Amino acid sequence: MLLLAVLAMASSLATALGIVSSSMEKRVAEEVRKYGANLVIIPESARLDVGSGGLNFGVVSEPSYLQQKQVEEALVKSALKAEVSFHLRGALQLKDADIMVEGVNFSDIRRLFPWWQLKGNWPAAGETIVGSDLASRMKLKVGDIVELAGSNNKIPLRVSGIVASGGEEDGLLFMALPELQRALGLDGQLTLVRLMVTAGGDSLKKSASALQMLLPAAKVNEVRQTARTSEGLLAKVKLLMLMVTAVVLVSAGSSVAGTMSTTVLERGKEIGLMKAMGGTRWEVMLIFCGEAAMLGVLGGLAGYVFGSVIAQFITKTVFSASADFIPWFAGISLGVSLFLALLGSIGPMISVFRLDPVRSLRGE
Numbered sequence: 001m002l003l004l005a006v007l008a009m010a011s012s013l014a015t016a017l018g019i020v021s022s023s024m025e026k027r028v029a030e031e032v033r034k035y036g037a038n039l040v041i042i043p044e045s046a047r048l049d050v051g052s053g054g055l056n057f058g059v060v061s062e063p064s065y066l067q068q069k070q071v072e073e074a075l076v077k078s079a080l081k082a083e084v085s086f087h088l089r090g091a092l093q094l095k096d097a098d099i100m101v102e103g104v105n106f107s108d109i110r111r112l113f114p115w116w117q118l119k120g121n122w123p124a125a126g127e128t129i130v131g132s133d134l135a136s137r138m139k140l141k142v143g144d145i146v147e148l149a150g151s152n153n154k155i156p157l158r159v160s161g162i163v164a165s166g167g168e169e170d171g172l173l174f175m176a177l178p179e180l181q182r183a184l185g186l187d188g189q190l191t192l193v194r195l196m197v198t199a200g201g202d203s204l205k206k207s208a209s210a211l212q213m214l215l216p217a218a219k220v221n222e223v224r225q226t227a228r229t230s231e232g233l234l235a236k237v238k239l240l241m242l243m244v245t246a247v248v249l250v251s252a253g254s255s256v257a258g259t260m261s262t263t264v265l266e267r268g269k270e271i272g273l274m275k276a277m278g279g280t281r282w283e284v285m286l287i288f289c290g291e292a293a294m295l296g297v298l299g300g301l302a303g304y305v306f307g308s309v310i311a312q313f314i315t316k317t318v319f320s321a322s323a324d325f326i327p328w329f330a331g332i333s334l335g336v337s338l339f340l341a342l343l344g345s346i347g348p349m350i351s352v353f354r355l356d357p358v359r360s361l362r363g364e
Helices: 002-033 068-078 106-112 132-138 177-184 202-214 225-266 268-276 281-318 329-344 346-354 357-362
Strands: 039-043 050-052 055-058 082-094 097-104 117-120 127-131 145-149 154-164 173-176 192-197 218-222
Touching (some): 002 225, 002 281, 039 202, 068 202, 097 106, 127 132, 132 154, 145 173, 202 218, 225 329
Parallel strands (some): 127 154
Antiparallel strands (some): 039 192, 050 055, 082 097, 082 145, 082 192, 127 173, 145 154
16 A cells, blocks of 8 residues: 555656646747747848837838748748738828838737737728827827828728737837738738747747748848747746656655565565475566556556646646646556556565575574
């Protein structure tokens, strides 16, 4: 019972920390996605001041554009798992004043910039949203009709919402990308592409390098300030969990070895009698090995059940989330328990192998 309890405790801790670590990794990945794009593509010669939420990626001194078709083809060839948003920025006239306008696909923006605070509704056809600073400066409110003057014609748009992000977006007016491309006479042209790539660390660097090779006339920049901090913290927490697990496993292994040694000493006469009756050393040792394996399997199954319960409790208490149900951790739990049971039995097995049946039966 003591051995079973020790093995169940060790395997349950390994299972619980493993499930918590896996759940945390997914949770951190979800949180990092809320920070927006982690790759940006700008023209090679661009010096345009681009960024989001206080993050600066470069400065543009003269007009320079990306070919939308080339970028789309490069993304298909690279096979990146990413959410993409295309951007075109230019100047239009509103109330005899030049304002900065950005053309976007609003469905993409809603996915990549979930932190934007929108007062009103997302635009439909013929509508626009305005940054809070620009709306205050131009005295615009939801429901107003604005008439933008482009190089070709005038574009009447209804203000469907006011957006606040705490960044440079607050000073921009946003409209549908195709409409702005027509208004500026820049069909198929872009000034910036943002990507949220499902990758981190070295994988993101490799993704950026692969995309850069397909777009020699552009610069692919990695946006990693916030993501690196989150991933670094996660790596440290996972290392702490690994160290705690290692300490517990070493302690459990020592306890198993001590308990198994005690059982061998207690059964010395029985072992000697079995050998005296014709049992070989290997046959006798196989009995103890089978006992250790049985305890390992039972301890592993119990550890998986208890570990899953502990993981659920930890994630709900500490992270206010539910732990994932991961069936394959049952194999890890069984492996840990069997490893400890058999490893801790090595010393006692050697004692059984060397035990002299004559001296054992004499009680020596």
